[in-house]
Amino acid sequence: MTSTSPNTSGTEPQPITLAKPVAYHGIHPLKILSESLDIDAIKAKYELERVKRVRSDAVAKPIIPKGAYSHFADDVITPLTSREPIAVETKVLIIGAGFAGIITAVKLKKDHGIDDFVMVDGAGGFGGVWYWNQYPGAACDVESYTYLPFLEETGYIPKERFSYGPEIREHMKRIAIQWDLGRHAIFHTKVTSMSWDESTNCWCVRTNRFDNFTAQFVVLATGSFHEPQIPGISGMREFERPHFHSSRWDYRVTGGGPDDWNLTKLTDKTVGVIGTGASASQLVPQLARNVKQLYVFQRTPSSITFRKNFKTAENPNIDFKSLSQQMGWQQARMEEFANILQGTILDRDNDGLEGLEGLTARSLYKQAEQAGVSINPEDIPELIGLADLVHMEKLRKLIDDVVQDKETAEKLKPWYSFMCKRPVFHNEYLYAFNRPNVELVDTDGKSVSHLTRTGVVVNDREYEVDLLVYSTGFDFDSNTSFHRRTGIDLIGSQGKMPDETWEGYGGPLTLFGIHFHGFPNLFNIGPSQSGVSANWTHTSYIAGEHISDVIARVLQGGDESFQAMEPTEAAAKEWAKQSEEGSDMKLMFSRTCPPGYYNKDGRPEEVPPSAGPYPKGIMEWKKVMKEWREDGGFQGMEKR
Numbered sequence: 001m002t003s004t005s006p007n008t009s010g011t012e013p014q015p016i017t018l019a020k021p022v023a024y025h026g027i028h029p030l031k032i033l034s035e036s037l038d039i040d041a042i043k044a045k046y047e048l049e050r051v052k053r054v055r056s057d058a059v060a061k062p063i064i065p066k067g068a069y070s071h072f073a074d075d076v077i078t079p080l081t082s083r084e085p086i087a088v089e090t091k092v093l094i095i096g097a098g099f100a101g102i103i104t105a106v107k108l109k110k111d112h113g114i115d116d117f118v119m120v121d122g123a124g125g126f127g128g129v130w131y132w133n134q135y136p137g138a139a140c141d142v143e144s145y146t147y148l149p150f151l152e153e154t155g156y157i158p159k160e161r162f163s164y165g166p167e168i169r170e171h172m173k174r175i176a177i178q179w180d181l182g183r184h185a186i187f188h189t190k191v192t193s194m195s196w197d198e199s200t201n202c203w204c205v206r207t208n209r210f211d212n213f214t215a216q217f218v219v220l221a222t223g224s225f226h227e228p229q230i231p232g233i234s235g236m237r238e239f240e241r242p243h244f245h246s247s248r249w250d251y252r253v254t255g256g257g258p259d260d261w262n263l264t265k266l267t268d269k270t271v272g273v274i275g276t277g278a279s280a281s282q283l284v285p286q287l288a289r290n291v292k293q294l295y296v297f298q299r300t301p302s303s304i305t306f307r308k309n310f311k312t313a314e315n316p317n318i319d320f321k322s323l324s325q326q327m328g329w330q331q332a333r334m335e336e337f338a339n340i341l342q343g344t345i346l347d348r349d350n351d352g353l354e355g356l357e358g359l360t361a362r363s364l365y366k367q368a369e370q371a372g373v374s375i376n377p378e379d380i381p382e383l384i385g386l387a388d389l390v391h392m393e394k395l396r397k398l399i400d401d402v403v404q405d406k407e408t409a410e411k412l413k414p415w416y417s418f419m420c421k422r423p424v425f426h427n428e429y430l431y432a433f434n435r436p437n438v439e440l441v442d443t444d445g446k447s448v449s450h451l452t453r454t455g456v457v458v459n460d461r462e463y464e465v466d467l468l469v470y471s472t473g474f475d476f477d478s479n480t481s482f483h484r485r486t487g488i489d490l491i492g493s494q495g496k497m498p499d500e501t502w503e504g505y506g507g508p509l510t511l512f513g514i515h516f517h518g519f520p521n522l523f524n525i526g527p528s529q530s531g532v533s534a535n536w537t538h539t540s541y542i543a544g545e546h547i548s549d550v551i552a553r554v555l556q557g558g559d560e561s562f563q564a565m566e567p568t569e570a571a572a573k574e575w576a577k578q579s580e581e582g583s584d585m586k587l588m589f590s591r592t593c594p595p596g597y598y599n600k601d602g603r604p605e606e607v608p609p610s611a612g613p614y615p616k617g618i619m620e621w622k623k624v625m626k627e628w629r630e631d632g633g634f635q636g637m638e639k640r
Contacts, residue, residue, distance in 0.1 A: 098128015531621025
């Protein structure tokens with residue numbers, strides 16, 4: 001693979017530092033650090049930038065690739081081959097062959113000896129979002145030692161701290177080969193409908209290729225990033241130049257390949273990229289090195305933090321040769337990573353999450369202890385707010401230090417609280433704007449106006465392009481209808497779809513975010529009402545362990561033999577009530593943020609209070625489910 005090593009063309013700038021006082025005199029260090037900030041002016045700027053991005057119309061409302069736009073979702077990686085419809089009876093049907101599906105499949109086989117399962121995925125191979133994200137520069141910003149599953153079992157150690165796409169896909173193939181998952185998989189196949197048959201206690205499943213599956217258990221491992229989101233820009237259908245979504249990268253147009261990022265067909269071309277999120281931050285530096293001219297169209301800038309990447313053999317903190325000999329090292333590291341996000345202070349390097357420790361209550365107590373001052377619990381919200389303000393000021397100072405053109409630097413600055421948008425970690429993105437062939441086109445929060453036959457119009461100026469890339473993410477909205485999220489018409493035990501079954505409650509009715517009320521033997525791996533970490537693999541691992549264990553125990557029978565179960569309404573409502581904890585504060589925070597997928601594009605009031613993640617965190621979620629399984633009685637379940 002080429003063109004992957006950082007090329008920052010300079011030394012890494014240092015974040016803003018403020019003089020440490022000789023004595024704190026009973027004042028928390030954060031209050032002293034924040035004295036140099038004009039907090040009222042910053043908050044006024046936050047609100048100004050938020051308001052200008054709130055849309056009152058649907059001119060640029062995102063769309064998903066359906067109907068006239070369905071070609072944006074076509075598989076340009078693996079050719080679709082024709083086949084006859086098939087009929088299959090299986091114990092377990094797993095919908096999805098990304099990490100969530102793969103982990104569940106391996107758990108069924110490795111931990112419980114269950115071999116009677118089928119995996120179905122609309123992609124042409126294993127990988128989930130990594131099958132689709134084969135654009136130049138694609139990488140994971142969670143460290144590979146915690147993100148890539150089953151490192152101990154496969155004996156593999158990632159080459160770098162943060163793996164690039166090719167290594168991630170290769171590891172997925174490694175897992176699939178070791179546990180012979182290919183024998184269970186059916187690709188280029190999408191489930192379109194599922195209905196529960198009360199007489200057989202099974203799911204009747206149909207696909208877009210007219211297949212008929214019958215399964216006692218179904219696992220929804222579809223993930224949150226499987227449907228590309230396209231900006232609803234006027235003129236798209238009339239645009240005559242090549243254009244595609246970053247998750248459907250067409251190397252036939254650009255040259256190069258998934259393992260070769262020398263884009264030889266673009267050296268004399270002008271390219272436009274719409275979007276400045278996580279994918280764009282990885283893609284822009286690669287394009288900048290390969291094209292004649294690059295326009296980056298920005299609606300809202302991301303918060304950019306450098307990441308400390310290095311070859312595993314050169315890792316200054318860990319000797320992986322000795323670590324790999326320790327039983328359970330990867331699970332321990334996953335849990336350590338999760339604890340960092342929940343505020344645990346580590347003495348060593350904090351896994352690249354620069355600044356995140358300082359935004360948690362635990363770290364505030366630690367800082368107070370180190371400064372020899374006391375802290376009152378009622379001061380925590382104010383201190384977290386100050387920590388956020390200080391951190392964002394550091395990120396804006398970082399932009400000033402890196403970007404040479406001051407007008408461009410100002411446009412790249414994020415004016416919002418840190419977790420309003422997904423943080424972006426990349427060493428090269430900001431430096432790309434120092435190149436003479438890269439121009440930032442800031443829409444001042446208005447989005448692109450429209451497309452002509454050959455260009456992009458912003459503020460009445462047309463930018464002609466030879467290629468246009470939509471780096472606009474995925475249709476990630478856990479608060480829309482179940483059908484929109486999955487593309488599946490799902491009919492449960494009450495003869496109703498999920499939104500009908502839960503109508504009147506205002507949100508999903510689940511147990512642990514995994515079991516659905518009204519849908520027996522259906523398991524879901526998703527963020528709503530579940531324990532969530534920035535490391536999605538950890539969530540999938542815990543869920544896969546729970547699901548495989550429950551399935552195995554039902555199949556084994558015993559003193560209390562039954563074939564199906566679903567949460568009672570009372571149990572699901574109780575779990576939903578727990579999931580609502582803190583929702584008022586989340587709503588208040590979301591209202592201060594610019595539109596984005598975190599706050600339903602600026603409409604946070606439409607998000608059901610119980611639709612968010614389990615508020616007590618991923619480790620407590622794991623503990624609660626483990627104790628529930630160990631109890632052995634499947635408390636809160638209606639059995640058949």
